[in-house]
Amino acid sequence: MSRKLFKFKGGVHLSGHKAESNARPLHAAPLPGKLVIPLRQHIGNPAKPVIEVGERVLKGQMIGAADGYISAAVHASSSGIVTAIGPAAVPHISGLPDLCITIETDGRDEWIAHAPLDYQAMAAADLRMKLRDMGIAGLGGAVFPSAVKLDPGAAHSCPTLIINGGECEPWITCDDMLMRNRAGEILQGVAVMRHLLGSTEILVGIEDNKPEAIAAMQAAAQSLDFAIEVVAVPAIYPAGGAKQMIETLTGKQVPSGKLSTDIGIQVFNVGTAYALACAVHHGEPLISRLVTVTGHVLRPQNFEVLIGTPMHTLITLAGERDGSTGALMGGPMMGMPMPDLEVPVVKATNCILVKSAELFPPLPKALPCIRCTRCADACPAELQPQELFRFAKAGDFGRAQEYHLFDCIECGCCSYVCPSHIPLVDFYRYAKSEIWAREKEKRAADLARERHEFREFRLAREKKDKAEKLAAKAQAARAQAALDQAKHAKLPAAPAPELAAAPSDADAKKALIAAALARAQAKKAEVAPKNTDHLLPGTQREIEEIEARRAKIHELARQPLESEEKKP
Amino acid sequence: MLTAILVMVVLAVTVGLVLGWSAVRFKVEGNPLAEKIDAILPQTQCGQCGFPGCRPYAEAIAKGEADINQCPPGGEEGIKKLAELLGVEPKPLDEAHGAPKPKSVAFIDEQLCIGCTLCIQACPVDAISGAAKQMHTIIAAECTGCELCVAPCPVDCIAMVPIAEDLPHWKWKYPVIELKRVA
Numbered sequence: 071m072s073r074k075l076f077k078f079k080g081g082v083h084l085s086g087h088k089a090e091s092n093a094r095p096l097h098a099a100p101l102p103g104k105l106v107i108p109l110r111q112h113i114g115n116p117a118k119p120v121i122e123v124g125e126r127v128l129k130g131q132m133i134g135a136a137d138g139y140i141s142a143a144v145h146a147s148s149s150g151i152v153t154a155i156g157p158a159a160v161p162h163i164s165g166l167p168d169l170c171i172t173i174e175t176d177g178r179d180e181w182i183a184h185a186p187l188d189y190q191a192m193a194a195a196d197l198r199m200k201l202r203d204m205g206i207a208g209l210g211g212a213v214f215p216s217a218v219k220l221d222p223g224a225a226h227s228c229p230t231l232i233i234n235g236g237e238c239e240p241w242i243t244c245d246d247m248l249m250r251n252r253a254g255e256i257l258q259g260v261a262v263m264r265h266l267l268g269s270t271e272i273l274v275g276i277e278d279n280k281p282e283a284i285a286a287m288q289a290a291a292q293s294l295d296f297a298i299e300v301v302a303v304p305a306i307y308p309a310g311g312a313k314q315m316i317e318t319l320t321g322k323q324v325p326s327g328k329l330s331t332d333i334g335i336q337v338f339n340v341g342t343a344y345a346l347a348c349a350v351h352h353g354e355p356l357i358s359r360l361v362t363v364t365g366h367v368l369r370p371q372n373f374e375v376l377i378g379t380p381m382h383t384l385i386t387l388a389g390e391r392d393g394s395t396g397a398l399m400g401g402p403m404m405g406m407p408m409p410d411l412e413v414p415v416v417k418a419t420n421c422i423l424v425k426s427a428e429l430f431p432p433l434p435k436a437l438p439c440i441r442c443t444r445c446a447d448a449c450p451a452e453l454q455p456q457e458l459f460r461f462a463k464a465g466d467f468g469r470a471q472e473y474h475l476f477d478c479i480e481c482g483c484c485s486y487v488c489p490s491h492i493p494l495v496d497f498y499r500y501a502k503s504e505i506w507a508r509e510k511e512k513r514a515a516d517l518a519r520e521r522h523e524f525r526e527f528r529l530a531r532e533k534k535d536k537a538e539k540l541a542a543k544a545q546a547a548r549a550q551a552a553l554d555q556a557k558h559a560k561l562p563a564a565p566a567p568e569l570a571a572a573p574s575d576a577d578a579k580k581a582l583i584a585a586a587l588a589r590a591q592a593k594k595a596e597v598a599p600k601n602t603d604h605l606l607p608g609t610q611r612e613i614e615e616i617e618a619r620r621a622k623i624h625e626l627a628r629q630p631l632e633s634e635e636k637k638p
Numbered sequence: 639m640l641t642a643i644l645v646m647v648v649l650a651v652t653v654g655l656v657l658g659w660s661a662v663r664f665k666v667e668g669n670p671l672a673e674k675i676d677a678i679l680p681q682t683q684c685g686q687c688g689f690p691g692c693r694p695y696a697e698a699i700a701k702g703e704a705d706i707n708q709c710p711p712g713g714e715e716g717i718k719k720l721a722e723l724l725g726v727e728p729k730p731l732d733e734a735h736g737a738p739k740p741k742s743v744a745f746i747d748e749q750l751c752i753g754c755t756l757c758i759q760a761c762p763v764d765a766i767s768g769a770a771k772q773m774h775t776i777i778a779a780e781c782t783g784c785e786l787c788v789a790p791c792p793v794d795c796i797a798m799v800p801i802a803e804d805l806p807h808w809k810w811k812y813p814v815i816e817l818k819r820v821a
Contacts, residue, residue, distance in 0.1 A: 525762065
C-alpha cells in the first residue's frame with residue numbers, strides 16, 4: 071500500500087453488518103417457475119419488446135431490443151414460453167406497474183447459441199453496440215448503459231480507470247462475494263474496459279473491511295499482463311460513491327455539473343466488469359447477478375439470481391422469519407422500500423434487506439431544524455443540507471439549484487446525523503423531481519408555443535396565397551373578357567375602357583368584383599340575343615356605358631364604407 | 639452668460655443626438671414585458687382567458703387591459719409567478735374563466751369519427767392528424783388539453799382523458815413528517 075490516499079470531506083462511520091451475509095458460500099438460486107422481466111431496468115429509453123406472446127424463448131435470447139443510444143437490451147433469463155407482455159409490478163418505490171415480459175419457464179434452461187467475442191479484432195464501435203445488445207449496464211446501482219460509458223469520445227481519453235469495489239453501504243456483501251469468488255473474471259472484464267478506454271492507470275478501490283476480497287483481487291492481479299493496483303481504502307460511508315472513490319484514490323474532485331470523464335477518469339463497479347467478462351469471453355448477455363439477501367431472515371447469504379426472479383422466492387430461500395416489516399431494495403442508507411415482495415429482481419438489485427422492528431426501529435418523530443449544521447459536516451458532496459432543506463420545504467427550487475442540489479448523491483449521511491430526525495433526503499428527492507417535472511412542462515409549453523405560432527403563420531400564408539390566386543385568376547378572366555368583347559364588337563381598341571384599363575394597384579377585393587363581373591359579362595355575351603350582335607359603334611358604346619354605371623352602382627352598394635370615405 | 643447658454647445648448651444637442659441614435663440602434667422589437675409574461679403562461683392556447691391564445695393574453699396583461707387571474711391551466715402557481723413579475727399582489731383565480739382541471743389529453747373514438755376535419759380546424763397547435771373523410775387521431779405528445787376540439791365535433795367522439803401517473807411521470811411527493819410535540 072504505497073499509494074498515498076486522500077480523504078473526502080464528511081461521511082459517517084457505520085457498523086458494517088457484513089458478517090451476517092458473507093460467511094455463507096455463494097449459491098445459485100433455483101430456477102423459478104415464472105420470470106417477470108421489466109423492459110425499463112436501466113437509465114435511458116426502455117427496451118422495445120421483440121418477441122410475441124406465446125413464443126418460445128431460449129435462455130439468453132434478446133426479448134427487448136435497445137432503443138436508441140442510451141439504452142440497453144434485455145434478455146430471457148431462462149428458456150420457456152412468453153405468457154404476457156404488459157404492465158406488471160416492478161421494484162419501484164411508487165408501486166406503479168411498468169411494461170414487463172413474463173416467461174413461464176420450462177425447466178430445461180436451454181441456452182441460445184452463443185460464442186465468445188474476439189474483442190481485440192473488433193472495431194470499438196461494433197464492440198460497444200454488441201455490449202449494448204447484450205444488456206450490459208452498471209451494476210453498482212445507477213444502471214447506466216455501459217456501452218455509453220465505454221466510449222471515451224473523440225476529444226476525451228480516460229487515462230485513469232477505477233474499478234469500484236467499495237461497497238460501503240452496510241449489510242450488502244454481493245460485491246465482496248463476487249471479488250472473493252470470481253476475481254479472475256472481474257479482471258478479464260477490466261482488460262476489455264482498458265482496451266476500449268485506452269487507460270494507462272488502473273486502480274481497484276476496495277474498503278479495508280473486506281480483506282479476503284482484497285487478497286483475492288491482488289492474487290488475480292499477479293497473473294495479468296498489464297499493471298493494476300488493488301488499493302484498500304478506509305471504510306467510511308460513502309467511500310464507495312463514484313466521486314468519493316475518485317477523490318480517495320486520486321485526490322481529484324469532479325467539478326460540479328461535470329462528469330468524471332471530464333477529468334480523465336472513468337469508474338465501473340466490479341459487478342459490471344464481471345458481466346462484461348461474461349459477455350465477451352462467453353458470449354453470455356446479462357441475465358443474472360449476485361444478490362445479498364439479509365436482515366431479518368434465518369440464513370442471510372448471497373445468491374446468484376436470474377433477472378426476473380421474484381424477490382419473495384429469495385427471501386423464502388434465505389429463511390423467512392416472523393415479524394418482518396417489509397423489505398428494502400439496496401442498503402439501509404439509500405435503499406428503496408418495496409411496495410410488494412412479488413416484484414422481480416432487476417439489474418439494479420444488489421441487496422434485499424428484510425426489515426424488522428428490532429433491526430430497523432421506526433424513526434423517532436421529527437423535531438424542527440435547529441440549524442446545527444451537523445448535516446453540513448457529514449455531507450460528502452460538500453453541500454449545505456440545512457439550506458437545501460429550507461429551500462426544498464418552501465418550494466424555492468431556484469435557490470435550491472443555486473445551492474447545487476443536483477450535486478447531492480442522496481447518500482443519506484445528513485438524515486443519519488440529524489439530531490432532529492428530519493428525513494432530509496426525502497426533501498431533496500422531492501425537490502429534484504419537481505425541478506425535472508417543471509423542466510418537462512417548460513419544454514412542452516415551448517413546443518406548444520412554437521406549434522401555435524407556426525399555425526398562425528400557416529393560416530396567414532394560406533389566406534394570402536388564396537387572395538393572390540384569386541386576383542391572378544380575376545386578372546386573367548378580365549383579359550379574356552376584354553378580348554371576347556373586342557371580338558364581339560369587332561373593335562379592338564374601344565371596348566370596356568373602364569374594365570380593360572385594369573389598374574395594377576387595384577386591391578384584391580376590387581379585382582374579385584371585376585372578375586365576377588367579367589365572368590358574368592362573358593356568360594351574358596354567350597347567351598346574348600342575336601339582335602345585339604351587329605350594333606353600331608355608337609349604340610355599343612352607350613350600352614357599355616350603362617353597363618359600367620351599373621357595375622359602379624353594384625360596387626358602391628357592396629362597399630358602402632369605403633366609398634363613403636372616398637367621397638369627401 | 640452666453641457661454642453658459644451655449645454650453646447648455648451644445649450639451650442638449652449632443653445628449654439628444656446620442657439618445658436618438660441609441661433609440662434607433664438598440665430598438666427592442668416587440669414588447670419585452672409581453673414576452674416575459676408569455677413565457678410564464680402555460681401555452682395551452684385554450685382561450686379560457688377570453689383572448690385567442692396565450693400571446694394575446696400576455697399582450698393584454700402587459701398593456702394593463704387584462705387581469706393576471708384569468709388563466710385556469712396556469713393555476714395558482716402561474717398567478718403567483720405573474721404577480722411576482724409584475725410586482726402586484728397575487729389574487730385568487732377568477733372563477734368566471736373556469737376552474738383548474740387535472741392535465742388531460744384529447745382522445746378521438748376512431749370508431750365514431752366521420753372525418754369532418756372540424757376538430758383539425760379548431761386545434762390551436764395542429765395536434766390532430768387526419769383528412770376529409772379520413773379518420774382523425776390526436777398526436778398525444780403535442781396535445782395541450784385545451785378542449786377546443788371537443789365542442790365542434792358533430793358526433794361527440796372526442797373525450798378528454800386525464801393523464802394517468804406512470805413511472806416516467808412519477809414524482810416524489812412532498813414528505814409528510816410528523817413533528818414531535820414539545821410542550
